[in-house]
Amino acid sequence: MQPNYAEMIELARITSEAIMAIYDRSQYTIVEKHDASPLTEADLAANEILQTGLKSIIDIPIISEESNVPEQEERAQWPRFWMIDPLDGTKEFIDRNGEFTINIALIEHGEPVFGLIYVPVTGECFYGGDGKAFMKIGDEPAVSIKSSNPLSQIREHNCVRVLASRRHALEQMDELCVRLEDKLSQVQRINVGSALKLAFLASGQGDVYPRYGNVSEWDIAAGHAILRAVGGDILSRQYESIVYGKGQSMIVPGFFAMGYIDFDWRPLLLT
Numbered sequence: 001m002q003p004n005y006a007e008m009i010e011l012a013r014i015t016s017e018a019i020m021a022i023y024d025r026s027q028y029t030i031v032e033k034h035d036a037s038p039l040t041e042a043d044l045a046a047n048e049i050l051q052t053g054l055k056s057i058i059d060i061p062i063i064s065e066e067s068n069v070p071e072q073e074e075r076a077q078w079p080r081f082w083m084i085d086p087l088d089g090t091k092e093f094i095d096r097n098g099e100f101t102i103n104i105a106l107i108e109h110g111e112p113v114f115g116l117i118y119v120p121v122t123g124e125c126f127y128g129g130d131g132k133a134f135m136k137i138g139d140e141p142a143v144s145i146k147s148s149n150p151l152s153q154i155r156e157h158n159c160v161r162v163l164a165s166r167r168h169a170l171e172q173m174d175e176l177c178v179r180l181e182d183k184l185s186q187v188q189r190i191n192v193g194s195a196l197k198l199a200f201l202a203s204g205q206g207d208v209y210p211r212y213g214n215v216s217e218w219d220i221a222a223g224h225a226i227l228r229a230v231g232g233d234i235l236s237r238q239y240e241s242i243v244y245g246k247g248q249s250m251i252v253p254g255f256f257a258m259g260y261i262d263f264d265w266r267p268l269l270l271t
Helices: 005-023 041-057 090-095 150-157 171-183 196-202 217-229
Strands: 030-032 038-040 062-064 080-088 101-108 111-119 124-129 132-137 159-165 186-192 208-211 233-236 255-258
Touching: 005 041, 005 101, 005 111, 005 124, 038 041, 038 090, 041 062, 041 080, 041 090, 041 101, 062 217, 080 090, 080 217, 101 217, 111 196, 111 217, 124 196, 124 217, 132 217, 150 159, 159 171, 159 196, 171 186, 171 208, 186 196, 196 208, 196 217, 196 255, 217 233, 217 255
Parallel strands: 062 080, 159 186, 159 208
Antiparallel strands: 030 038, 080 101, 101 111, 111 124, 124 132, 208 255, 233 255
C-alpha cells in the first residue's frame, strides 16, 4: 500500500522549513561524526521532525542516518520500514550551493516501493512508486515525470548524459566516459550533489549515473523507488539487485543507476 502523497509532501515541506531556517542563519553548530563526515543542527532537526511525522503516517520502524541502526538480526525481521536521510548532502549544505535533499523511502521485503526526494532550496519534490512518479514545486500542480531513452537522446542531441558526484572525481569515471564516447556517443558529464542526481535521472535530465565509491543505503533508497516507477533501476557493480536493510552493513559499495533499464548498459558499464 502506498502512503498518502499529500501527507508525505507536507511532512517534507515542514522538514524543509526547519532546514532552511538554519541554512539562512549566519552561524550554526557543526560536529564531526565517527566516520569524519559533518553533522549540523539541520540534520538533527530534520531527523526529529521526520521520525515523529512518519510514525503518524504509517507506524512502522525507521532506519535513519542520524539514529542508531538496529542490528541485522532485528532488521531482518521487519517486513516493512521507512528508510530516511533527513539531510542528504550535508557538505553541500555547508558550502551553500543548494544541492542537498530530504530523502524518504518506504521499504517492503527489502525492496524500495515508494520514494520522495525534496529539495529545500527550490521547493522541488520528486516522488513516486507503483509505476507512477511526479514532480511538484510549491503549490503548483504535480506533473508526471519520465526518464529518457538514451537512444532518443543520442539521435536528437548526439550525446549521452552521465551524472556524476561533485566531490568524487574518480579515474574509473573518467575511463567510463572515454569508453562511452568510443562506443556510444559524445558524453555530457553533469556534476551535481546529493540525491539530486537520482531525481535528475528519473525526470529525464540524465541517462546514467555510475558510482564507484561507497554510499549508504539511505542515500539511494528513495531515488531507487522513483527510478523504478519510471522504468529505471539501480544495480550493484556486479549488475545485481540491491536489497535494503537486510545486510550486516548499510554500505553499498558502488552501483549503476539507469533511467531506462531496457537500454543494454551492461557491456558499456562492466569491464
